[in-house]
Amino acid sequence: MFDYITIGLTPPLMIAMAFTLPIFTLAIKRKAFYDIYALTATTIALMLTAYNYYLVFYVAKRPIAYPFGGWPPPIGIVYEVDALSAYFGVFIAAVMLMISLYSVWYLRGVSGYEWYYTMLLGLEAGMIGCVYTGDAFNLFVMLEVLSVAAYGLVIFYRMSHEAIEAGIKYSLIGAVATTIYFIALVFIYGSFGTLNMADIAYKSRGGGEFPFSYMVVGNIHLASAIALALSMWAFTFKAAVVPNHFWLPDAHPAAPTPVSAALSGLVVKVGIYAIIRFLYTIYGLDSLHTIANVVSIVMKLLIILGALSALIASALMVVQNDIKRLIAYSTIMHVGLIVISMSIGTKLGIEAALYHTVNHGIGKALLFMSAGVLIRVAGSRNIDEMSGVGRYMPLTSFTLTLAVLSLEGLPPLAGFFSKLLLYEAFIDSGLAIMAVVLVVSSTFALLAYIKLLYGAYFKLPTKELGRVRESWTYLMPLAVLAALLVVLGVCAPIFVDEVLTPTSSELLNPLKYVSAVNEVVKALGG
């Protein structure tokens, strides 16, 4: 069982690699060193997460738990990777590798790259830690690692008014959100007597004694209701669900472009992951009767909030003139759709949500990074002032268009199949009104995307730029992400069968998650 050392190795190794980077700044000034360092670190992360994915899906075929320091859970911290964690881990590491590759081009002529890479690697370490951890308090710690890195990256241009204003808004309310999650943990600990996710999951389902933390110590019904309400507030803030979305349209555009891609594509997805973990694994519709009632109320509320997110954000998308702000609103809209789908509670709904999470993450990263190239050349983020700069850069315009078409949902790109799956999930569970929300918000988004494409490509250029050489350093990550969109779309049936079906069926069977930890406890003589 302890052969699975990569499970426990991945997040601490990432943290170590991120936070030893500042030491090198004492001796080395060359940008190339930091580029190579970041690329090596993100490549190692991708290899480790892919190996963990292989372990969970093909070797063990069940969740794998790794106890730190040999302490049996729930005394020690345990990292637990089930299909959902492995899936999110690979997705995060793959997109982060492309983002750091793009950063090599983006950071030319920008000072402070060493701190940028420190925070970018810290962000990745926090995200992978969040999805791998099997301990609710460790989730709080990793959430703070992620948040501090994200605040730092948002204010990277610290002499820009916009970045500082977005940063103060984001960091103040973000600190409140994580503290609220801490208060939720206090309630959980006070009643369940444990912070281990598997332990809470077992007890909330009426399981008897779990080794080591023998019994519940308080009123778990009331405490679970309070803890769920508080933690959902914190996670919907992270995931930018209306009404907790207000920071996103300021913070994401103000950050450097690769960071916008990481924040929009990946960081909000960690919020989604945490909501799924709380609503399906830790608590669930199969929990004790009173807790299950609370869960179903929370799910209904999330469906309504998700629908509001999709509608409000898609309507606001149309009126934006700033290209990055427009893309940021699109993130809120897609997160709304994902939240509706995962709150339905059916297998199909979870599959659709997970599929759309990945497709949106890749498509949004591609869209932000392609737009970033156009912004650099046009010298403006205003869509009207960009005036057809895309005509000089056919390859970048191609990837931009591909990303837009995938997000809008055109076959055979990946976005079409996930929107189809979302639509099926809504109809299947009798929520026809949500299918209407999907269609209406997509229509509004289409208007906004037409505006974006018109400004970037179709409009006649007002100034002569001559021949713009397109650098392969940024085309390489864009090409990989574009190819991923096509591959995920073409291979949609295989992807659903091979990846999504096992993931969702494992998620709906939380006792598997518990038994993995239980085996560790037995092996350690608990």
Added chain:
Amino acid sequence: MSTELDIFLANLSLISLIAIIGVSLYGILARPNIVKKIIALTIFTDAANLLAILVGFRRPPSIPPVLLNLEPRATDIAEFSASAVDPLPQALVLTAVVIGMAVNMLIIFIALQVYRLYGTLDARKIRRLRG
């Protein structure tokens, strides 16, 4: 000591902590001055930490959370868990305090930068972004 007094004290501290949380949230959301917002934020995190300490609290006479018997019997453990202070919330609070310090330092730096760029700390006047 009587158990009524215990319950009264526990309720009193719980209610006052919830009141502090309410006041500090009001401070963060409604006060215009960013420095006052930051002060309210530190009060908020401290109230959350106190709440965690309260969960593990035992009225004196309590014993230190150290098991002296190397091979404890079940009765030893029962006696121990009935009279020792729960150390885990204190460990959680230590972690949360350190994390909170890092976040507060970053927010204070951003506030300083706000003052340098805008010449004011009034949140109502820092409104260049719309929508």
